[in-house]
Amino acid sequence: MAQDLKRRAGDDDRVTRTQEMLYELTVGEVMSDNVVTVHPDQTMSEIRILMRDNRISGAPVVENGKLVGMISIEDLINALLEKRIDVPIREGMTTDVDCLYSDESLVHCIAKFYRLGHTRYPVLNRKGELEGIITKGNIVEGLLRKLEIEYEQTETKVSAARQRPAMRKFFEDVFADEISFTFKYNIVGQTLQHAGTAASELKNALKKLGVCPPLLRRIGVAVYEAEINLASYTQGGEIRATIEKWGVSVEVLDSGPGILDVEQALQPGYSTAPDWVRELGFGAGMGLVNIKKCSDEMDFTSSVPEGTHLTMRFYFTS
Amino acid sequence: MKVRQIVNLLKATVITGDEFLDGLDIDRCFVADLMSDVLARSHNFGILITGLANIQAVRTADIADIKAVCLVRGKRPEQAAVALAKEKEIPFFVTKYTMFEACGILYAEGLKPVEE
Numbered sequence: 001m002a003q004d005l006k007r008r009a010g011d012d013d014r015v016t017r018t019q020e021m022l023y024e025l026t027v028g029e030v031m032s033d034n035v036v037t038v039h040p041d042q043t044m045s046e047i048r049i050l051m052r053d054n055r056i057s058g059a060p061v062v063e064n065g066k067l068v069g070m071i072s073i074e075d076l077i078n079a080l081l082e083k084r085i086d087v088p089i090r091e092g093m094t095t096d097v098d099c100l101y102s103d104e105s106l107v108h109c110i111a112k113f114y115r116l117g118h119t120r121y122p123v124l125n126r127k128g129e130l131e132g133i134i135t136k137g138n139i140v141e142g143l144l145r146k147l148e149i150e151y152e153q154t155e156t157k158v159s160a161a162r163q164r165p166a167m168r169k170f171f172e173d174v175f176a177d178e179i180s181f182t183f184k185y186n187i188v189g190q191t192l193q194h195a196g197t198a199a200s201e202l203k204n205a206l207k208k209l210g211v212c213p214p215l216l217r218r219i220g221v222a223v224y225e226a227e228i229n230l231a232s233y234t235q236g237g238e239i240r241a242t243i244e245k246w247g248v249s250v251e252v253l254d255s256g257p258g259i260l261d262v263e264q265a266l267q268p269g270y271s272t273a274p275d276w277v278r279e280l281g282f283g284a285g286m287g288l289v290n291i292k293k294c295s296d297e298m299d300f301t302s303s304v305p306e307g308t309h310l311t312m313r314f315y316f317t318s
Numbered sequence: 319m320k321v322r323q324i325v326n327l328l329k330a331t332v333i334t335g336d337e338f339l340d341g342l343d344i345d346r347c348f349v350a351d352l353m354s355d356v357l358a359r360s361h362n363f364g365i366l367i368t369g370l371a372n373i374q375a376v377r378t379a380d381i382a383d384i385k386a387v388c389l390v391r392g393k394r395p396e397q398a399a400v401a402l403a404k405e406k407e408i409p410f411f412v413t414k415y416t417m418f419e420a421c422g423i424l425y426a427e428g429l430k431p432v433e434e
């Protein structure tokens with residue numbers, strides 16, 4: 001990959017810079033350090049729940065501070081097929097684990113990803129202790145973060161117009177590897193005090209990445225409406241926006257109370273907004289209608305009392 | 319029409335964003351107290367006239383790319399609303415006129431409505 005980048009360099013100095021970053025950044029700087037680990041005595045069925053709840057597809061197995069193996073969805077599927085779902089992880093995990101060290105440069109790390117083909121690697125310090133975990137997503141995120149910082153710093157010097165497409169181009173290069181990039185926001189329920197900050201931050205981030213103004217506005221409006229609903233009617237929830245090759249997908253999840261009649265909630269003008277929400281300018285019963293209008297695709301499901309799940313998709317081409 | 323002209327016509331007090339008034343040209347206006355009505359407009363427009371004095375009026379303007387916000391009936395905006403308007407560089411001003419009068423004045427001067 002480093003070779004590939006080298007060949008493409010020259011037509012755009014930002015790419016050259018990206019390439020340099022691969023040497024400057026270390027694995028430790030981009031890895032995620034809050035790792036969900038498991039103990040070898042836990043059962044395979046416990047890991048299933050852990051993976052679902054944490055939305056992960058694998059985890060390091062740690063005993064007495066030392067890494068003893070890795071457990072992945074593949075291992076879990078194998079256990080399921082062999083009807084060995086109740087055995088301890090110790091018997092179902094992979095013990096021959098390829099690792100990376102936190103002080104290695106990203107170039108080495110990427111080479112390893114390509115050579116060995118795993119989707120994630122545990123990261124150790126030189127004492128052999130587990131420090132974190134790294135995926136392709138972490139690499140992309142780390143590079144983008146650094147690129148964005150430098151971009152902000154140079155923005156005043158060079159015209160923003162010249163820089164922005166380069167950022168976009170970088171994104172496109174990255175997408176060639178089918179990697180997506182997620183922004184996550186936690187929304188507090190039962191207060192509108194901060195409602196709208198997530199939508200505003202997301203809009204800002206997407207703007208920096210070169211998303212065009214009409215699409216920015218549509219995403220901003222839809223996410224804002226969804227955020228206001230979380231803040232008004234739920235105990236809180238989460239907004240995840242993922243940038244994909246084809247566009248942006250946004251998921252909005254809350255943990256209740258849920259909606260009894262979803263069809264009715266989607267009707268223009270239908271609202272159960274309490275007074276405190278109305279006093280703050282909401283309760284026209286138009287939020288979900290707006291979300292539908294602004295998004296290219298919308299899916300809205302709910303169950304009582306578990307909660308509500310809204311998915312929106314926005315295409316770059318629309 | 320320059321936003322400065324609108325401020326003058328409405329005899330408004332500028333709370334923040336005075337430095338942007340001469341640079342902003344506006345030809346459309348929308349009036350609402352319910353923010354989803356504002357957000358339902360399918361394209362951005364110039365100025366929002368509202369009776370809503372809290373932060374969500376400014377937040378809505380920011381999200382919907384609205385250029386300026388005018389508060390009617392001499393209401394005092396919440397401090398958080400002013401702070402956000404300053405941060406987002408959205409001119410924010412208050413007129414003593416009622417909603418009806420403010421709209422009448424601007425309509426007579428040729429500002430246009432905003433379609434769905």
Ligand SMILES: Nc1ncnc2c1ncn2[C@@H]1O[C@H](COP(=O)(O)OP(=O)(O)OP(=O)(O)O)[C@@H](O)[C@H]1O
Nearest residue numbers: 229233265271272273282283284285286287288354
């Ligand atoms: N996440 C949610 N959890 C529970 N109920 C919800 C949720 N989202 C919407 N609702 C219900 O659906 C109704 C319609 O929502 P919608 O956003 O369309 O309008 P509104 O919030 O009432 O008013 P507006 O959004 O126009 O200010 C709400 O009044 C509420 O009863």
Ligand SMILES: [Mg+2]
Nearest residue numbers: 228229287288
């Ligand atoms: Mg709503």
